[in-house]
Amino acid sequence: MARTTRRIALIYDARSTYDLKVMSGVAAYLQENDHYSVFIEENALKDQRLPDLKSWEGDGIIGNFDDPGIARQVTQARLPVVGFGGGYGWYVEGSIPYFYTNNRAIATLTADHLLDRGFKHFAYCGYAKSPINGWSQERQDAFVSYLRKRATTCAVFDRFPRSNHHWATFQRSLGEWLQELPKPLGVMAANDNRGRQVLEACRAFEIAVPDDVAVVGVDNDELLCRLSSPPLSSVEQGAKALGYAAAALLAQMIEGHHSRRRHYVSDPTGIVTRQSSDVLAIDDPKVSEAMTFIRDHASEGIKVPQVVNAVAISRSGLETRFTSALGYSIHAAIAQTRMERVKRLVSETDLPLKQIASETGFKSVQHMTTLFVRTYGEAPGRYRRTPTL
DSSP states (O other): OOOOSEEEEEEOBTTOHHHHHHHHHHHHHHHHSOOEEEEEEOBHHHHTOOOOTTSOOOSEEEEEOSSHHHHHHHHTTOSOEEEEESSOGGGGTOOSOEEEEOHHHHHHHHHHHHHHTTOOEEEEEOOOOOTTOHHHHHHHHHHHHHHHHTTOOEEEOOOOOSOTTOHHHHHHHHHHHHHHSOSSEEEEESSHHHHHHHHHHHHHTTOOTTTTEEEEEESOOHHHHHHSSSOOEEEEOOHHHHHHHHHHHHHHHHTTOOOSOOEEEEOOOEEEOOTTTOSOOOOOHHHHHHHHHHHHHGGGTOOHHHHHHHHTSOHHHHHHHHHHHTSSOHHHHHHHHHHHHHHHHHHHOOOOHHHHHHHTTOSOHHHHHHHHHHHHSSOHHHHHHSOOO
8 A cells, every 4th residue: 555644854953043934834834734744854954964864765855955065965865855045055056946035135125124214324244154154145245235226335244253152252343343333324134143143232332222223133033033132123034934835845746746947036024123123313413312212211101391301402493303304293203102112012922902001101901092093003902913924
């Protein structure tokens, strides 16, 4: 009797948020199709080795191809194989279907996010070149190139320590580099881990985030982004959808259906905006000072007079400067900042609405809900239940 259970191997880096999101997409497909047995090799990219796949009696493989050595070992198994990765390198040479990240789209999305907030000075912080992180260089090149087309320049961090273990040395180099650059500055980090390190350097060197330096990472690792201080904005790559599509293609290949198509590009689905880039780049120092005060105290139920007193300027003068710099009033700035905090708590936490109302300065859930519907078009409870890509 023919064997109906299909055996597939999953080869990925368990330390990588991107890989884990891809695997969650693979898992979603396999749960819908329960005739699969899974072999997992989660540390191949760490150990630079694989078990003997030639002797493994399997039917197909999904593997991370960011390391060319691992990719070549996988192909020696002579089984149906689907690769995935950062979008560079080995796949160009091979004939195996490859799902990869659209690094140019990620860079463009990040640049537009910062440009829309009024930034005129930019920087990129990635990784020193190595055989397995070409995605960082691709993002850097695309970010710099896009900004050049928009008639502006971009600084690139290149003061890498000889060893990644010397965090103090790296942080000092990174902080000194950030201090030297013109402000306000919009920074793209190669991934969320690098973004968190940029934020830590800013804290150590007393650089205000997001007022002086706004930071955007890549991967949308929710835990890492929330552990960052302030919480890190990040590009969501759509890795789960990529994993689902890769698993579906492998299933077809196992059944004997082969596709002539070799390259499958995955576009980012958007930027999850958190406090690290939730700012407008403001040239007027008094308006900038007022907005800092508003962001720090909006949830306390502050009113316009308190903002005016905080920056020591007449109310009419500050209102005029707000209108000129931002196009709206001090009161509107307070209301907008307050509602954005409500939205973040609704979408990123499981806090009861009553507690959110209390923490954002509302006397009742009803009042908060009314303003939420007016601002975002639906009630906070429904907004929380709506899935995001």
